[in-house]
Amino acid sequence: MTDLIRSWVESANAPDTDFPLNNLPYGVFSTGDGTMPRCGVAIGDKIFDLCAAEGEDLVTPSGQPVFDVPYWNDFMELGPDAWAELRARLTELLSEGAEPRPDLLVEQADVRMQLPFQVAEYTDFYASKNHAFNVGSMFRGPENALPPNWLHIPIGYNGRASSVVVSGTPVTRPHGQLKGPDDAAPRFGPSQRFDIELEMGAVVGTASDGPISVAEAFENIFGYVLLNDWSARDIQAWEYQPLGPFQSKATATTISPWIVTAAALEPFRTSTPERETELLPYLAEPAPMLYDIALEVGLTPQGGQETVLSRTNARELYYSAAQQLAHHTSSGCPMRVGDLLGSGTISGPTKDSRGSLLELSWGGKEPITLDTGETRSFVEDGDTLTLRGAAIGDGYRIGFGACTGQLMPARKPAH
Numbered sequence: 001m002t003d004l005i006r007s008w009v010e011s012a013n014a015p016d017t018d019f020p021l022n023n024l025p026y027g028v029f030s031t032g033d034g035t036m037p038r039c040g041v042a043i044g045d046k047i048f049d050l051c052a053a054e055g056e057d058l059v060t061p062s063g064q065p066v067f068d069v070p071y072w073n074d075f076m077e078l079g080p081d082a083w084a085e086l087r088a089r090l091t092e093l094l095s096e097g098a099e100p101r102p103d104l105l106v107e108q109a110d111v112r113m114q115l116p117f118q119v120a121e122y123t124d125f126y127a128s129k130n131h132a133f134n135v136g137s138m139f140r141g142p143e144n145a146l147p148p149n150w151l152h153i154p155i156g157y158n159g160r161a162s163s164v165v166v167s168g169t170p171v172t173r174p175h176g177q178l179k180g181p182d183d184a185a186p187r188f189g190p191s192q193r194f195d196i197e198l199e200m201g202a203v204v205g206t207a208s209d210g211p212i213s214v215a216e217a218f219e220n221i222f223g224y225v226l227l228n229d230w231s232a233r234d235i236q237a238w239e240y241q242p243l244g245p246f247q248s249k250a251t252a253t254t255i256s257p258w259i260v261t262a263a264a265l266e267p268f269r270t271s272t273p274e275r276e277t278e279l280l281p282y283l284a285e286p287a288p289m290l291y292d293i294a295l296e297v298g299l300t301p302q303g304g305q306e307t308v309l310s311r312t313n314a315r316e317l318y319y320s321a322a323q324q325l326a327h328h329t330s331s332g333c334p335m336r337v338g339d340l341l342g343s344g345t346i347s348g349p350t351k352d353s354r355g356s357l358l359e360l361s362w363g364g365k366e367p368i369t370l371d372t373g374e375t376r377s378f379v380e381d382g383d384t385l386t387l388r389g390a391a392i393g394d395g396y397r398i399g400f401g402a403c404t405g406q407l408m409p410a411r412k413p414a415h
């Protein structure tokens with residue numbers, strides 16, 4: 001395990017900051033002063049303005065500017081050698097002992113964060129065994145909980161890039177087709193069982209055209225974000241057979257504003273859990289490809305105090321993002337720079353480590369009590385849900401920043 005690398009940005013040396021020099025996560029920010037949104041890197045409570053640094057030739061990853069745009073896709077296109085060079089150069093520029101350049105810093109408190117990359121396409125997986133078992137138990141009973149394919153194949157569905165939003169974006173309660181009790185006819189109305197899913201998102205940084213190995217897939221992943229896959233459980237329960245979730249998952253998917261690079265997470269690699277059934281060779285993990293990342297989700301009622309609902313860890317996942325990506329390409333499916341892969345809800349084995357309200361309240365049968373004394377089975381209007389995550393080092397943390405969203409009341413339906 002490496003130690004904290006000290007920076008001339010004093011706030012980056014605090015043990016509780018998400019953004020020490022060891023992290024260097026990439027985002028897009030705007031300052032509201034008429035300048036364009038542009039690329040920056042978080043350092044302590046500041047942002048190092050990469051567009052300005054590029055203007056002075058302090059960082060020159062390409063012959064053309066790549067940081068004066070509101071997305072990291074152009075930089076990702078330059079490939080892994082450029083990724084490593086930028087990280088090394090930023091470590092040099094921001095280290096204690098380097099010439100301080102406070103004029104290139106912006107206060108994080110003064111900016112508005114944007115989506116850090118143009119989401120090319122979005123796929124969501126189902127890679128936590130505890131989550132799959134819990135949900136399967138509720139939908140089909142414990143004897144049929146885990147589908148027969150689950151231990152062999154990373155299950156996923158193709159989602160919508162258009163509904164991916166950055167942390168802080170309000171989310172509106174969706175309308176949808178809901179099944180009545182027993183054999184009652186379906187009706188159309190606001191979802192009554194609107195939920196969250198605590199996930200990690202992997203950002204594909206290198207395109208591929210045809211099948212790639214798990215090892216190649218690992219190298220093609222640029223970095224990771226926190227991801228909340230908002231889910232309307234009542235819409236989902238009625239629509240999901242036989243083609244999987246559709247409108248239940250199409251309202252919004254919130255991601256954290258900083259891409260934490262695979263390079264920053266390198267000291268925290270860990271193996272997937274022991275296989276219960278041997279995987280086919282094309283899915284075998286050639287080296288540890290999960291990460292030890294502590295995760296939590298909190299709920300804040302409107303005007304109230306936050307209650308932490310659950311604490312879990314990314315190492316609970318049965319399949320790594322590299323295995324999911326390799327499987328995704330196995331058919332020949334081309335992958336593009338900026339593709340986003342959701343891990344699936346991450347639930348641990350205990351009740352207080354479940355990653356969705358569906359599981360925490362067991363389908364609404366066991367409402368949870370907040371610190372304020374209120375109860376919740378699902379998300380209520382005005383609630384703010386916040387995911388947090390960090391890999392914990394010795395005296396520092398590789399944090400993701402908050403991934404947050406407030407639920408707004410349903411709009412008037414279109415008809």
Ligand code: MN
Binds near residue numbers: 124197229342344345
């Ligand atoms: Mn999901």
